[in-house]
Amino acid sequence: MNMPIDLRSDTVTKPTAAMREFIANCEVDDDVIDVDPTVGALQDLIAEMTGKEAAVFMPSGTMTNQIGLRVHCRPGDEFICESGCHIYSYEQGAFASLSGLIPSLVTGDNGVLEPEQLLGTIKADNEHFAITRLLCLENTHNRGGGRVQPYENVVQICKWAHDNGLKTHLDGARLFNAVAATGIPAKQWASHFDTVSICFSKGLGAPVGSALCGTKEQMYFARRHRKAFGGGMRQAGVIAAGALFGLQNNVERMSIDHENAQKLATMIQNTEGLKLPGPVDTNIVMMDVDEGIGSAAALAGELDSQGVRCLALGAQRIRFVTHLDVSAEQVDIACQIITDTVSQVLAGSRELSGTGAQY
Numbered sequence: 400m401n402m403p404i405d406l407r408s409d410t411v412t413k414p415t416a417a418m419r420e421f422i423a424n425c426e427v428d429d430d431v432i433d434v435d436p437t438v439g440a441l442q443d444l445i446a447e448m449t450g451k452e453a454a455v456f457m458p459s460g461t462m463t464n465q466i467g468l469r470v471h472c473r474p475g476d477e478f479i480c481e482s483g484c485h486i487y488s489y490e491q492g493a494f495a496s497l498s499g500l501i502p503s504l505v506t507g508d509n510g511v512l513e514p515e516q517l518l519g520t521i522k523a524d525n526e527h528f529a530i531t532r533l534l535c536l537e538n539t540h541n542r543g544g545g546r547v548q549p550y551e552n553v554v555q556i557c558k559w560a561h562d563n564g565l566k567t568h569l570d571g572a573r574l575f576n577a578v579a580a581t582g583i584p585a586k587q588w589a590s591h592f593d594t595v596s597i598c599f600s601k602g603l604g605a606p607v608g609s610a611l612c613g614t615k616e617q618m619y620f621a622r623r624h625r626k627a628f629g630g631g632m633r634q635a636g637v638i639a640a641g642a643l644f645g646l647q648n649n650v651e652r653m654s655i656d657h658e659n660a661q662k663l664a665t666m667i668q669n670t671e672g673l674k675l676p677g678p679v680d681t682n683i684v685m686m687d688v689d690e691g692i693g694s695a696a697a698l699a700g701e702l703d704s705q706g707v708r709c710l711a712l713g714a715q716r717i718r719f720v721t722h723l724d725v726s727a728e729q730v731d732i733a734c735q736i737i738t739d740t741v742s743q744v745l746a747g748s749r750e751l752s753g754t755g756a757q758y
């Protein structure tokens with residue numbers, strides 16, 4: 400069989416020969432004693448690209464988000480976020496276990512928040528209540544299907560937050576996808592937030608790492624918390640080099656992933672039994688599977704056996720993500736395999752067996 404076409408996530412990309420060579424040749428030093436030169440170069444570049452004074456490199460986006468929360472909040476504080484966001488849904492509730500914070504949830508339309516939804520969410524200054532300290536936004540929104548938060552909404556929401564004494568944190572794991580989709584520079588998106596988290600291991604194709612960006616003072620504390628969270632890494636240039644290479648080479652090409660995602664979206668719209676739950680703005684495509692076909696997990700299992708890998712995210716929902724390791728031709732092949740499989744199941748000539756994993 401051919402290599403599987405892996406559409407499970409944009410984190411599945413593998414470093415190319417050119418990236419590996421860049422990694423092999425990077426200069427390193429002890430980044431806990433001082434600053435590793437390659438880590439330093441990466442931190443300077445991402446700080447510049449987001450228009451912030453400083454940045455701190457960390458092993459994961461979970462850590463940059465959690466340390467972002469820690470920088471802004473104290474134990475017992477509350478932060479406002481969208482109910483499907485990564486910080487709330489996919490980080491084990493670490494805001495509670497590690498920092499003693501509570502979330503205040505607002506549910507968006509496929510993750511997209513409207514400014515009016517935030518009105519009245521800040522607790523009164525009263526000793527009965529937790530102190531509302533921070534507002535978090537996710538752009539693009541992962542669980543929302545890669546949706547871009549409309550720029551005007553972001554401007555208004557962050558202005559409201561700052562006018563009311565809140566800090567703002569952007570989970571910009573896929574901020575560069577929002578940049579590619581809108582043409583609005585990262586710096587402009589980031590200007591509305593006090594801190595910004597960026598992942599290098601998603602669409603940028605690096606094997607490891609994320610950065611938290613903000614003021615020098617915030618990043619001084621972020622670096623302290625990073626050590627306490629277990630994220631002080633010594634010759635970390637070895638991994639920062641992959642991130643630096645991704646940032647220098649893989650930002651511009653991201654619109655290709657979005658074009659490929661549109662092929663999947665069109666296929667879903669044109670296939671009986673499949674439905675798009677929302678618009679496809681970037682590189683993530685959600686697909687709802689008719690119960691008449693079977694469960695999402697069963698269909699994902701069947702597609703896997705035919706060389707198309709995807710994730711079942713709900714009882715009837717499958718997620719596909721395009722990235723730099725899948726070509727337009729491979730996406731065409733995947734579309735064909737998906738429509739053929741679904742139509743054979745509906746015609747009764749193929750049976751879905753077993754249940755795959757659900758995420």
Ligand SMILES: *Cc1c(COP(=O)(O)O)cnc(C)c1O
Nearest residue numbers: 459460461462485537541570572
């Ligand atoms: C991937 C992701 C993160 C960070 O995930 P890690 O696996 O910890 O690097 C954070 N936010 C969003 C929206 C993500 O998609």
